[in-house]
Each structure stands twice: as C-alpha cells, then as structure tokens.
Amino acid sequence: MALINTIREKSGWAVGAIVIGLLLFMVGGDLFTGQNSFFGRNDRSVGEIAGEKVEYDQFQATLEQAKQQFIQQQGRQPDEQTMGYLRDQAWNQLLYRIAFQKQFEELGLKVSDEELTDMVQGNNVHPSIRQAFTDQQTGQFDVLKVKEYLRNLDKMDPQAQAAFANFENNLRPERLGTKYTNLLKMSTYVTTAEAKRYNEAQAAQVNLRYLFVPYFTVSDSSLKVTDEQIQAYIDKNKGRYKVEDGRSIEYVTIPVTASQEDSTTVRTSVNELATQFAAAPVDSAFVKLNSENPTSPAYLSPADMPEKLREQLPLQVGKVYGPYAENGTFSLYKISGQKAGEQAAARASHILIKADGTSPETDAAAKAKATEVLNKIKGGADFAAMARQYGTDGTTATGGDLGWFQQGRMVPEFEKAVFGASSAGLLPNLVKTSFGYHIIKITAPKTTQSYQVATVKKSIQPTDGTRDAAYNKAQEMKGQATNLETFRKAVAADKSLQKVEAKGLGRGDQAVNNLQGARDLVRWAYGADGSQGPGAQGIGDVSPAFELGDQYVIAVLTGERTKGTADVASVKPEVTALVRNELKAEQIKQKLSAAKGTLEQMAQAYGNGAQVKTADNVVLGQAMIPGLGSEPVAVGRAFGLKVGQKSAPIAGEQGVLVVEPVSTTPAPAAADVQAARQQLAAQRTARADGLIYEAIKQQANVKDNRTKFF
Structure with a gap:
C-alpha cells in the first residue's frame, strides 16, 4: 500500500x-x-x-x-x-x-x-x-x-x-x-473548410420535382437471387457484416404444468383449510402459517376487493368465502370485521358519446345522438348492447362497465351524478363532462362500508408425479432424436410439441429467445458443458434434456458461425432483399434511361408504378425528401444540378428516382464558423471513447473461452 x-x-x-x-x-x-x-x-x-x-x-x-x-x-x-x-x-x-x-x-x-x-x-x-x-x-x-x-x-x-x-x-x-x-x-480537429461545409449543408435548400419508381412495383418472383450474388454483396460490404462466434439451434419445450388431478388435490387441501380458517381464533396468525406470501388482514372498500369477493356483497363477518381458482392459485377470504370507511365507492356503467370537433354544431350533434341512444334504452334496449354499438371509449368491449371506483377518481360532473344516486338503475338525464355526453347506469349505489379481509392463497403446483411424467416424456424424446432428421420427425409426430428456432447465439448469452436462465443450453451449443469436451458438438447433435424452471428443453445444433465475416446462410434473408433491390434498380434504370422528355412524359413512357411528385425545402445536410424518407444520394445529386436539369436515374433507398431542381436557396455566407467547428468537434470527441475501445479490442485479437467454465 x-x-x-x-x-x-x-x-x-x-x-x-x-x-x-x-x-x-x-x-x-x-x-x-x-x-x-x-x-x-x-x-x-x-x-x-x-x-x-x-x-x-x-x-x-x-x-x-x-x-x-x-x-x-x-x-x-x-x-x-x-x-x-x-x-x-x-x-x-x-x-x-x-x-x-x-x-x-x-x-x-x-x-x-x-x-x-x-x-x-x-x-x-x-x-x-x-x-x-x-x-x-x-x-x-x-x-x-x-x-x-x-x-x-x-x-x-x-x-x-x-x-x-x-x-x-x-x-x-x-x-x-x-x-x-x-x-x-486532443487530436480531434475540425478544419475551417469542414465547418463551412457543415454550415452550408444545414442552410442550403432546394425545391425539386422528382420521378419515383418504388422497388415494390417490380415483382420479387421475377428476379432470382443466387448464393453467388449474395456472397459478392457480402464481399463488397465486409465492414457491415462483421460477426462474432454464433450457434443456431432448434428446440422444443416440454412444460411441467399442473394437471387436473394436481388441481383437485390442492383444492381438497384448501377445502380443509377453509374449515380450519372459519374456526381460527386469530386470523393473522392463521394467514401467516398457511398462506403463500402472507399479508396482514386489511380493511378494503368494494373498489379494492378481488372481483370474486365483490360478487358476494354484502359480506358477512366471520364467514369464509371461497376457495376461488384464478391464475393458478386458490384463494380463501375471511371477513374479520366491517366499518364505515372514509371514502364512498360505487359501481356504474356508461356510454360516452364524443363530439367530432369543438364547434357548437358538433357538440349539438353529439348531444342529439346521446339523447337518441338514451331514449332507446328507456324504451327497452339493452344497455350493454348499446354501449358496444355506440360507445366511443375503452369500455365498449365490457358493455360500458366501469367496475367499482372510489370517490375522487372520476371527473367532478360524473361523480356528482353517480354518487348522488340513491339506488341502482339508469339515470334519466345525460351528464356532460369535458369528455362528452354520458349515459349512466348505476350498477351498485354508493356505499361507505369497508370490510377487514384476511386472505389465504395456495398456488396449484405440479406434483412429483406430474414432474416425473414430463421428465419421462423428455427422455423418450431424447431417445428418439439422435440427429437433426430424427429430431424433426419426433417433433412432427407429437402434436403437443412446437419446434422453435434460435439463431446466432453468442458465447456469453444467458437467454435463448424467451427462455431465461438458459446458460447451460448455450454452453452445450458451444460444446463447453463438459459432456463431450470443448468444441465436440457438431451440426445435428442433440442435447440432453435441460431443466429450465418449469419445463424441460431438448435442442439440436443446426448451425455454427465463426468470428469474422458473416456467411451466406446466416444473413441470407436480409442480403437477399438488398441484392434483389439492386437488380430491380438496374432493371428500372435501364427502362427509364430509354424514356425522353419531361418527368411526366418519362413516367408515362415507363408505365405503371412511375409517379411524379414535388418536394419543397429539402435540406442538404438532412438528406430527407418529405413524404419519401431518407434518400441521401438523390438529395446530394439534386444540389449538384442546375435549375431545370434532370438527373440520370438514381438507385435510392426506397426505389429509383430522377430528380429535377425547381429552385435553390444557397446558404448565406457565414462570417464566423466557430460555433459549427465546436459542434463538430464535440460530436467527434463524444464518439472517441467507444471508438478507441473497439479499435484496441480488435487489435488485441481477443479469444474468449469462458464457456469452458461458466
């Protein structure tokens, strides 16, 4: 030290x-x-x-x-x-x-x-x-x-x-x-010329007309992309296709889910608990001893109760309600006490009719429509059906039901109407709020009553027998699948199984698609789990059955990728689309080059798919054509043309373009470029840390063998 x-x-x-x-x-x-x-x-x-x-x-x-x-x-x-x-x-x-x-x-x-x-x-x-x-x-x-x-x-x-x-x-x-x-x-430097060009690019504008032929107007099926063409594209753009080591697998999951018998077993034990719960002298102690994730008994208004318990209102002190099965859990509720709460709660449904605008005319139209619907309900029409047909908010799917809510959660006009009602039923008049006109039906009138609820929960877990059955199924699957072909046949023969693909798994990955904690599976794919020795895994090898949470997973290795430049197979879908667009561009450009005259005449000569549009205030430094998107080559070419001069056909991002400037607005001469110089320098400096790290990492020729151990 x-x-x-x-x-x-x-x-x-x-x-x-x-x-x-x-x-x-x-x-x-x-x-x-x-x-x-x-x-x-x-x-x-x-x-x-x-x-x-x-x-x-x-x-x-x-x-x-x-x-x-x-x-x-x-x-x-x-x-x-x-x-x-x-x-x-x-x-x-x-x-x-x-x-x-x-x-x-x-x-x-x-x-x-x-x-x-x-x-x-x-x-x-x-x-x-x-x-x-x-x-x-x-x-x-x-x-x-x-x-x-x-x-x-x-x-x-x-x-x-x-x-x-x-x-x-x-x-x-x-x-x-x-x-x-x-x-x-400190070596970062921006020249005066660079700063001037930056200022000019941000200020120079052009209004232009352009002929545009989208790539999608040429059928994909009319062009065949070969592996040789894909490889040539990768070779030409190696910098974009640098990859690390990767593995691809196909896998199936065999879930360990509770059976109907498991649910029945748990329900029987919960029924016994219900009897004991009813006789328990201290509810909090009983909950602590018997509930999973126990909570202390608490006073709840109807707005805060579980729906199953709300359905039993009014509730009786000392009574046990349930068991209720929901989301894989059985619940018991015991009412330990009751008292008047501080806030009132009520339940209501509504149909909201919104105005189409803010004018008096649109407001009057909304009111007339709401009045018409209200009168239909008064005449016997079903409220929920009317809500689904005419409602304009998110409650239409539930027939306008808002559920229980406490006072203070809705807008004042709405609450005044709901909490002012003394009984259930349809309110006779419309209620106007900032949202529009409401037709309101009181499902349960206001109450200040709250109940002390003690809760016992037991999840429905698979038994050892169920888990053993899933394990045996996984082992049977493993026995049938000895290579890629037999793996796929075994999956196809069992309609309960679904094959999933995971591509490009990295050496350090912890998850496989949505499978969390799948590190052992990744290590197996790299032959580093110790079962066959490092690097021993080969294409077509089938994994042991991995237990990941509540499921067993069996996989087969379908692909290997080594560090360097991506191969054709790993990037084929992406690069195929890019190569196809290049082929489409050549086809479109050749046809457009034969057309003469104005942009409109060229479009007419080209035929279906060609369109002539205008774009104003196109900024050189932004390289965006309004309504079309990023088109840096076309924008750059437009600034190099004279007004009225047409470009040759240009292969763009979305299609082929021919641009023609209508007018240009040159950038004003800048007396001081210091601000631009500082901005550019700051941008370059901000990227320096990451670029330095990546450059040294690349030069270090890193070999990562951590999968041998972790």
Missing part, C-alpha cells in the same frame, strides 16, 4: 470508515459462483488478450472482488442472470487492463506517486473521494477529513483496509486510461 504510506507522511487527521461503500464502486469486476468441471485439465485459461493468457484464478479473483462489491451495494446475493452480466463486466475490465496496458507501455505513459497523492488529497481530487468527503448539508468538500480517515486506516477492520487497497490499486490504471484517451481526443 505504497500510496497510503506516501499520503500518511502528509496527513495528520482521522475520521470514521462510513464512506468506504462509496469508494468501492471503483473496483470493477465480476463474481464467481458455481462449479468448474475442468479443474482437472491442464489448460485453466479462460481466454487470451493481446497474446497474454487470462488464467482462471486471475479471472476468479476479479469476480470475487465484485461479489463483495455487489453484496455491499445491493444487500443481497446476485442471482444467476445478474452473475452473467457481471461476468461480462469482469471480462471487459481485464480486457481493458491488459490491452490498454500495452498501449501505455509503448507510449511510455506513467503515473507518479505525487499524482496519486494529488488525486486523493491535493488540488485534483478524484470524484469518488470528493463525493465521499463532501458535507451533505453544506456541499463543501473537506480534505482534512480525508487525511483524518487515512491516518486511522490501519486501525480499521481488515475489510475496510482491503476495500481502500482495491480503490488505490485502481487509481493508477484509471489515471493512465484518462491520459491515453485525452491524448487521442
């Missing part, structure tokens, strides 16, 4: 350890849990960065540091999904430290002890130190408290000492990283 010793020579004060938690966020990394089935192997590296192996123990140490950080900050152990994200964080931290360190060494960048001291108690204090030792009341940073804290660090518990040691160890690499990125950022 060289830094501590250096600082202590300059310190003379002490303070408690209450701020250690705020310093811990500087300690990056991950946490390690689980078992490694490769401990017996000689190769214990989890990867390679810039030619340097990252050993398992090194990675584990980083994970363990972050484990303590996570527990201290969150107050809980991380779950498996969180661990996956944190493992990625740990890997990225090691990548940063190793790959960037080589850059630091090549440039001779160093951080002296004096700099580090300055970052803790000098003129350039680190932000985390400043935050930790700033008075929350005054907002003032107190360097004396820092010195006091460091002076007494050796008297603190070992955990506090280790935490600051970790913080100290991270100061130097962080400072080196800041120096390095600042060197590159």
